[in-house]
Amino acid sequence: MSAAPHIVVLSGGVGGARFTRGLLHHLHAAYPDGVGGTAARMTVIANTGDDAWVAGVRVCPDLDSITYTLAGISDDERGWGRRDESERVSAELAAYGVGWPWFTLGDLDLGTCIARAAWLREGVGLGEITRRITDRWGVDIQLLPATEHEAETLVRLDDDTEIHFEEWWVRYRAKRPALAFRQENIDEATPAPGVLDAIANADTIIIAPSNPVVSIGTITGFSGPGGSVPGIPGIRDAVLASSAAVVGVAPIIGGAAVRGMAEACLAPLGVETSAAAVARAHGSRLSGGLLDAWLVDDADAASAGDTGVPTRARPLWFTSVDETAAIAADALELAESVRR
């Protein structure tokens, strides 16, 4: 049996977390001798644009969604946070008028956010903090923040105010039209320790089926005719320079976002909400874009012809962990088929 390839996944929160769980499930089955060493063979680079200081604690929704999902402690029914949650502290904070009243942190989740804030104030980097958190939960992959800088995503509204991404997403459910997205302090941001190495040493890079603008674009950059997000400086170039096969898994099925509210994010950039339009925006590596290949749902097979990116179709609904593992396996196989 051959050694497991080194796989790097670029991921947002919930959708990416579930994809990652399926991929890990597949790898454990495909490389049973490699389970102990899976950490060295699988790296997830997570979006940190959603991160926020709330009531003095540091919230990193995507990093924690991935950790909780891989650790088997996520609340899959609700779609975020930990199972068996309670919200006693958040109720107190709301009564004191501290924090965001529309942003409820569960007590268990808050434990993670308090620990992270305490470590950050001690000067520990977010990468090392993430290692401590995944270690506690026995998560045997390498989970890296895209950056240790606070490059949070801001949303410009049609009244020309700018609000934190979480406010737009959670408070307004992305119903207030966005004019543009901005990554705060992005010029000073650099990839977190390990990110460029992981990309340089990857055999396969998978773009998880996460929001292409505010989850993936904030890592790699994403442009449309109407606007763009720059991504973390250096990451896109590293992916372009990598010898890895880069496969994207479409986050849109038949014009609907699988999870989240993709259309509200794509429209301001002038990108249609379709798998093909997202592939075109990512671009083919043959013409300076990101993608060597693109995995879409059967529903989008017909419209995949004109993207310039080799595309394969299969059902993409995450109906179970086994089915998600099969999707991940197909993504890996697709990567093999296009490997240069």
Place this chain on the structure above:
Amino acid sequence: MSAAPHIVVLSGGVGGARFTRGLLHHLHAAYPDGVGGTAARMTVIANTGDDAWVAGVRVCPDLDSITYTLAGISDDERGWGRRDESERVSAELAAYGVGWPWFTLGDLDLGTCIARAAWLREGVGLGEITRRITDRWGVDIQLLPATEHEAETLVRLDDDTEIHFEEWWVRYRAKRPALAFRQENIDEATPAPGVLDAIANADTIIIAPSNPVVSIGTITGFSGPGGSVPGIPGIRDAVLASSAAVVGVAPIIGGAAVRGMAEACLAPLGVETSAAAVARAHGSRLSGGLLDAWLVDDADAASAGDTGVPTRARPLWFTSVDETAAIAADALELAESVRR
């Protein structure tokens, strides 16, 4: 009916909080028309030497004990914190190795500490923060921290290390012999806004039956032949300059501390654990000390003769709120009897 006198109480945590509840109970009964204005007539100045940053949140045990007790939400059986508590967040922090594993904050209590830390980081003073917290709970007295500076009490041990008071008190239950107490940054500390005014305008000042060294001494200063704590600069002088009658309620009954571990605090200063010895250490105002009068338990009546402080005896056990109110009423009457 005459207007309620303006009463200032100097207080530590649990014992002082219960005394304060009894006093407020008495005042509400004695001055029924004055209930709405009780806030203007009763000020509690609380010790802040026990305060600590724990996992990035600000813990103020004495301030919160007083608030919770007056609000009727304290856990009187356990003796600290809030009723109906849970410790879900603390369990998470312990699992992450963040904070003090021997110092468990309840979830509801943590809500207060997170709110306070968030406000402090916004630059709000501890006095205003305390007002916000008491306001939430409808506590109709003025509760002031002795200082807004972080003048935390440190304990020097016989191995010449120095630890935070909370570590000595909670982790070691004061079982490790203390050589001395120190108030950190005490030279820079000043009384919190309102403290000197409250003292200057007081009709009666009551020293609550709190630990004379680490709860009262850290406010007013306290000296014995073996050592001293300086108190918050300015507060002792203000009490000495006040025209108020100053009455102390003995925290020792028959040689045993009513609550807490007074002996472990008095011994390093060379002060015997008795009501009379504490009165002598406070000193009579006639000879430059703090006390105009001293209220002791019947068990200590016989030994009260040689303190130089006018002393009255009555049962001092807080067997109920009504009984505590009667003790407080006697303290006020004692103040009237010695008023100059």
